[in-house]
Amino acid sequence: xxxxxxxxxxxxxxxxxxxxxxxxxxxxxxxxxxxxxxxxxxxxxxxxxxxxxxxxxxxxxxxxxxxxxxxxxxxxxxxxxxxxxxxxxxxxxxxxxxxxxxxxxxxxxxxxxxxxxxxxxxxxxxxxxxxxxxxxxxxxxxxxxxxxxxxxxxxxxxxxxxxxxxxxxxxxxxxxxxxxxxxxxxxxxxxxxxxxxxxxxxxxxxxxxxxxxxxxxxxxxxxxxxxxxxxxxxxxxxxxxxxxxxxxxxxxxxxxxxxxxxxxxxxxxxxxxxxxxxxxxxxxxxxxxxxxxxxxxxxxxxxxxxxxxxxxxxxxxxxxxxxxxxxxxxxxxxxxxxxxxxxxxxxxxxxxxxxxxxxxxxxxxxxxxxxxxxxxxxxxxxxxxxxxxxxxxxxxxxxxxxxxxxxxxxxxxxxxxxxxxxxxxxxxxxxxxxxxxxxxxxxxxxxxxxxxxxxxxxxxxxxxxxxxxxxxxxxxxxxxxxxxxxxxxxxxxxxxxxxxxxxxxxxxxxxxxxxxxxxxxxxxxxxxxxxxxxxxxxxxxxxxxxxxxxxxxxxxxxxxxxxxxxxxxxxxxxxxxxxxxxxxxxxxxxxxxxxxxxxxxxxxxxxxxxxxxxxxxxxxxx
Numbered sequence: 070x071x072x073x074x075x076x077x078x079x080x081x082x083x084x085x086x087x088x089x090x091x092x093x094x095x096x097x098x099x100x101x102x103x104x105x106x107x108x109x110x111x112x113x114x115x116x117x118x119x120x121x122x123x124x125x126x127x128x129x130x131x132x133x134x135x136x137x138x139x140x141x142x143x144x145x146x147x148x149x150x151x152x153x154x155x156x157x158x159x160x161x162x163x164x165x166x167x168x169x170x171x172x173x174x175x176x177x178x179x180x181x182x183x184x185x186x187x188x189x190x191x192x193x194x195x196x197x198x199x200x201x202x203x204x205x206x207x208x209x210x211x212x213x214x215x216x217x218x219x220x221x222x223x224x225x226x227x228x229x230x231x232x233x234x235x236x237x238x239x240x241x242x243x244x245x246x247x248x249x250x251x252x253x254x255x256x257x258x259x260x261x262x263x264x265x266x267x268x269x270x271x272x273x274x275x276x277x278x279x280x281x282x283x284x285x286x287x288x289x290x291x292x293x294x295x296x297x298x299x300x301x302x303x304x305x306x307x308x309x310x311x312x313x314x315x316x317x318x319x320x321x322x323x324x325x326x327x328x329x330x331x332x333x334x335x336x337x338x339x340x341x342x343x344x345x346x347x348x349x350x351x352x353x354x355x356x357x358x359x360x361x362x363x364x365x366x367x368x369x370x371x372x373x374x375x376x377x378x379x380x381x382x383x384x385x386x387x388x389x390x391x392x393x394x395x396x397x398x399x400x401x402x403x404x405x406x407x408x409x410x411x412x413x414x415x416x417x418x419x420x421x422x423x424x425x426x427x428x429x430x431x432x433x434x435x436x437x438x439x440x441x442x443x444x445x446x447x448x449x450x451x452x453x454x455x456x457x458x459x460x461x462x463x464x465x466x467x468x469x470x471x472x473x474x475x476x477x478x479x480x481x482x483x484x485x486x487x488x489x490x491x492x493x494x495x496x497x498x499x500x501x502x503x504x505x506x507x508x509x510x511x512x513x514x515x516x517x518x519x520x521x522x523x524x525x526x527x528x529x530x531x532x533x534x535x536x537x538x539x540x541x542x543x544x545x546x547x548x549x550x551x552x553x554x555x556x557x558x559x560x561x562x563x564x565x566x567x568x569x570x571x572x573x574x575x576x577x578x579x580x581x582x583x584x585x586x587x588x589x590x591x592x593x594x595x596x597x598x599x600x601x602x603x604x605x606x607x608x609x610x611x612x613x614x615x616x617x618x619x620x621x622x623x624x625x626x627x628x629x630x631x632x633x634x635x636x637x638x639x640x641x642x643x644x645x646x647x648x649x650x651x652x653x654x655x656x657x658x659x660x661x662x663x664x665x666x667x668x669x670x671x672x673x674x675x676x677x678x679x680x681x682x683x684x685x686x687x688x689x690x691x
Contacts (some may be wrong), residue, residue: 104454152663155633157689158198164201164225165637166335167601168192169316185315186339187459189600197629200637205247208642208688212330212546212568216301218250219328223607225319234344247483251296251329262298265426266306269384272421272428281308285477286351287590290376293358294333297326304331309570311591313343316603327608332570332592335603337521338369341459344595346466349376351477354494356386367411368462373447374415375457375467380433380476386426415466433476436471458577470527473584477641478648484563486589494585503555510557514565520544520671520683521611521644545610545644547590551635552576552617553593556586572609574602576620598634599626605625606637611644617655632660641688651678659683665689 170192174184177191205222207213212229263278270278281287287308291300294312303310312333314322326333336343336358355362362369362385388593409419416432433439438448449465468474471494481487491500503662521540546569550558553573562569573593575583586593596602598621612635621631635645645666647657654670661668661684671681 071279099128104666110435126377146427151649153661154665155663156198159198162195162198162199162200163203166316166605168603169335183340186337186341187316187603189333190603194630197633199633199689200395202607202641203219206607206641207247209328209330209546209640211541211543213543215546216251216329218248220323221247221249224324224328225321226325227507241338251298251301262302265386265686266302268423268426270430272423272426273329273382273430276615279306281306283482285378285380285480286382286478287477288350288587288592289352289354289672290345290350292320292338292353292355292360294326295356296322297329297331297333299354299356300326300331300333301329304570309590311592313337321605324605324608327547330570332572333604334572334594335605338372338380340462342372342457342462343376344458345376345587346457346584346595348378348471348473348579348584349383351378352384353377353380354384356384357533363407363411365412365462366464368464370408370411371415371464371466372462374431375463377431378477379431379474380478381431382429384426385428414441414446416441430474433478435474438466438469458597466503473588484590485560486585490588491585494582494588496580497580498555498585506555506557507560510561510563514558514567516563517613517646518565518567520646520681541617542566547609547640548572548611548613549574551580551598551612551614552579552620553586554580554615555582556589556593556614558585558592558615559591569611576617578624579620591656598631601634602638603640607640609638609640609643610641611646618647618649618657622653628656629663630662632657632664636664636666636686639686643686645682645684645686647682647684649680650681651680654682 097533106630129565147180150444168187168189169185170188171184171194174186177188179186179188199682205220205221206219207223209220209223210218224353266278270276270280273284275281275284281303289300289303289308289310291303291312292311293314294300297312300310300312310332312323312326312331313336314326314440315337316335317325323333360369362373374515377383391670412429416437417429418432419427420430421428448469449463449464449467453463453467475493477488479491486503488500491498491503511583519539521544545567548558548562549554549572553559553571553575556571556573559571559573562571570592573583573591574588574592575586575598577591577595577597581595583593583595598617618628621628639645640663645661647654649657658668658670661682664684668684670681673681674678
């Protein structure tokens with residue numbers, strides 16, 4: 070809402086005052102800022118772009134309002150009219166996930182399971198509106214309490230579905246009418262997860278599952294992760310375990326994992342490659358994930374091979390069976406015979422089998438492929454697997470000519486990449502640029518963290534010298550870096566020991582730094598921001614976008630659609646931090662107002678046109 074002086078200006082000069090008067094008003098405002106700044110050094114806090122900038126603190130409403138008034142003056146001088154706020158979507162879109170419309174996919178001719186795949190090309194944009202939370206939605210509990218207790222009304226899975234799911238009830242303990250609690254890891258071995266993880270470690274020759282990291286297993290793709298119990302345990306071991314589960318209209322595994330504060334996204338093995346580059350994960354895990362792995366002439370196994378690092382492990386736990394004795398052995402034999410034959414063709418070795426768990430290891434020697442004599446699966450041609458953004462599944466072996474073909478056992482024991490490991494990414498990064506980028510984000514994170522407080526959006530008076538209190542370390546959990554670059558923000562979060570995990574997104578038409586991000590042991594994905602992100606509504610606590618808006622301006626899609634997508638995946642009371650040039654920030658602030666975000670512009674006052682825009686999404690209640 071404009072101030073009263075804007076109304077007076079409109080009465081005197083009409084809806085569009087002369088430009089000379091607007092310029093005079095602008096000069097007057099800037100002069101007032103200068104006078105007040107000289108009278109009190111605490112009134113305006115300047116932020117410099119030095120390698121170690123000061124922590125943002127002591128922000129005053131006067132500074133914020135001066136920037137807001139300046140932007141409103143410029144908007145008015147350009148003749149732009151303030152847009153109306155968007156309306157609220159109907160109840161049917163509370164859990165809406167674009168690109169997964171089975172009915173539309175069937176009408177478009179997709180069949181044989183492909184109707185359940187992601188098809189953004191047949192999805193139609195509905196009415197532009199704000200997706201609202203369910204009636205009884207509650208803000209999730211802070212980590213780590215939120216890992217073990219969730220509000221049942223926040224997810225599409227009902228308690229009746231839980232209780233009717235047989236062995237799944239062993240994983241749960243219902244506390245109150247509106248909560249679902251998962252057994253804590255403290256002292257209890259819930260559903261055998263700790264024993265199961267230790268068993269896998271011993272099967273691959275480790276003394277304990279605490280040795281996974283040192284053995285090179287730092288990133289795990291958990292296919293069909295159930296309720297996230299195995300992933301939650303791996304996260305406690307400092308591993309990046311990403312749950313990937315198919316879209317489900319009800320009973321979503323990915324949504325449940327994200328609600329618990331665990332890394333997850335929607336994805337499946339049907340007809341398309343996963344949005345990861347070759348040689349991405351140290352382990353791929355499937356426990357009763359429902360995939361028939363030798364289907365489609367083994368193309369699902371070839372896709373697992375594509376994303377596995379050399380020396381990486383494929384862990385398969387088959388469904389439990391009531392069959393006993395020789396019948397059980399015959400069933401296992403019939404299941405494994407085609408898989409054993411096919412895994413030999415792609416140079417995997419079955420290194421261990423215990424109970425219902427089988428573990429294969431991918432070869433570390435590319436010469437294995439040239440030594441095969443029969444039933445040869447060809448190697449991919451150079452460039453054939455360069456871009457893996459939902460491309461059709463391929464029937465060739467990927468990554469054998471890549472500089473990143475480094476066995477996981479040869480990785481340095483440090484949590485940071487060595488200079489030699491960085492050199493394989495030389496096309497996109499120089500070591501000095503990489504380390505400098507990390508230093509910048511180390512300082513920037515401290516600045517961001519001091520801004521994540523509702524006080525910057527309030528009129529709460531503060532005595533001179535008072536500082537905004539820093540948020541607690543566990544204020545946020547699920548973070549998305551929408552233009553992750555080298556993953557520097559993720560590295561800074563880890564160093565500061567904040568209780569977060571980061572989904573590092575590399576835009577499709579940006580420099581492909583995703584292999585570098587994944588090689589650091591971080592979670593990440595390739596994504597086209599002209600399309601919706603494969604996740605459920607209300608799954609992230611914070612979205613960060615550095616330079617994304619100026620990058621996005623060259624795209625042939627709507628900025629408003631991008632903001633509506635951000636609004637969809639952001640939790641109520643969640644945060645958005647934009648860092649971009651002044652023109653992009655002006656546009657972003659106008660759009661933020663339309664989608665009802667609280668927004669404040671932070672002027673860096675360093676002579677550049679860079680600005681920060683810090684937004685918070687309100688909790689829109691019924």
